[in-house]
């Protein structure tokens with residue numbers, strides 16, 4: 001910085017928090033050019049800082065034009081893909097409750113609903129609020145302590161998404177590249193299967209790890225091994241399998257039965273060389289809570305404890321990779 005830049009700097013001293021974020025400040029030919037480090041600020045924080053800086057520089061002689069560049073937030077972020085081999089196994093239910101349990105464990109968590117065939121997170125997470133866009137980036141809404149963006153927020157509710165692969169991948173990209181601020185873990189609820197969306201996620205955003213959800217049925221498990229295979233082949237570490245709907249607890253007598261069989265997940269996980277991270281029972285309370293937009297992980301009691309334990313295992317897995 002030169003002597004000419006001094007009036008800029010003294011004006012910026014009047015803006016709280018601005019001085020330590022200045023990467024460069026130049027005043028030349030009537031133009032003030034600033035580069036500001038915006039790390040850790042969300043869209044409204046960046047907008048407020050820019051507004052305050054412009055106000056402070058308005059009276060500086062020779063600064064007829066002010067150009068402000070905010071550097072992108074390059075914070076390390078863990079992308080955790082949640083996949084399944086087939087539909088209807090409860091992947092969205094597990095993703096939502098896992099995201100909440102991770103947030104309750106003290107992490108800053110975002111949830112992307114990339115399930116193009118049935119974006120159900122607004123329903124499960126109990127928020128149909130439409131997200132805003134700032135500087136061409138979508139700003140997540142916040143619900144149950146988790147930031148969230150869903151393909152379901154981009155289309156009218158109830159309208160089926162008949163997008164082809166590239167369109168769907170493009171829409172998912174807009175969600176992942178949204179303004180996630182200081183989010184540490186971004187949980188991606190993928191569509192079921194091993195198609196274009198999963199491939200484009202792996203190629204463009206390289207998840208740090210993947211979790212696979214399956215029911216204990218043999219057929220679901222065979223499909224789950226395909227999903228594990230896709231991540232393995234593309235060098236995304238699979239930290240484990242979540243067995244959902246594993247055992248039905250009768251709400252009247254408490255007896256546990258196994259409508260989808262028992263022991264299959266353990267066996268399949270053993271064959272694939274991945275651990276079973278947790279078992280989520282098939283309960284009426286989980287189904288009702290999901291339909292009502294009150295995810296059990298956000299409450300207390302046995303269902304919440306199941307997801308808290310799952311979150312702890314997932315964090316261990318993330319630390320180990």
Ligand SMILES: Nc1ncnc2c1ncn2[C@@H]1O[C@H](COP(=O)(O)OP(=O)(O)OP(=O)(O)O)[C@@H](O)[C@H]1O
Pocket residue numbers: 084086087088089090091092093094115117118120191192244245280281282283284286287288290291
């Ligand atoms: N552990 C559970 N106990 C009871 N009901 C459950 C459980 N897990 C999921 N469900 C219910 O099963 C249905 C399907 O769940 P969900 O939408 O999470 O599945 P999915 O695998 O994401 O499906 P999709 O194929 O649409 O992606 C929902 O009605 C949900 O409430």
